[in-house]
Amino acid sequence: MTNVNTPGYYSVMAEVKLTHGNGDPWGTNISWMFALADYMWYWCGELLPGYRPSPIKFDMRDISYELQVLMDILDEWEDDDIRQVYKVLSRYNDWLKAAGMDY
Numbered sequence: 001m002t003n004v005n006t007p008g009y010y011s012v013m014a015e016v017k018l019t020h021g022n023g024d025p026w027g028t029n030i031s032w033m034f035a036l037a038d039y040m041w042y043w044c045g046e047l048l049p050g051y052r053p054s055p056i057k058f059d060m061r062d063i064s065y066e067l068q069v070l071m072d073i074l075d076e077w078e079d080d081d082i083r084q085v086y087k088v089l090s091r092y093n094d095w096l097k098a099a100g101m102d103y
Contacts, residue, residue: 006084015070
């Protein structure tokens with residue numbers, strides 16, 4: 001069963017919500033999905049559904065703002081929290097696509 005009632009889940013979602021409302025919901029959402037999936041792949045070796053890692057060599061000097069935020073609050077969440085946030089954002093992404101808000 002999915003548990004979204006963890007402090008770590010709420011911590012990550014709070015950061016996600018801070019960046020929404022910029023007029024580009026799909027772009028913001030997909031940026032967070034990439035950051036979550038990048039973390040799970042590069043640090044845990046786990047591919048999340050719908051994610052393919054970049055063929056370009058990963059370089060910590062070029063990480064996204066969203067991934068930097070995740071790293072800044074690393075001690076506040078567990079890997080399961082990342083999986084759950086990714087699931088929620090994936091569903092939201094499907095809704096945005098259905099509404100024609102992707103590009």
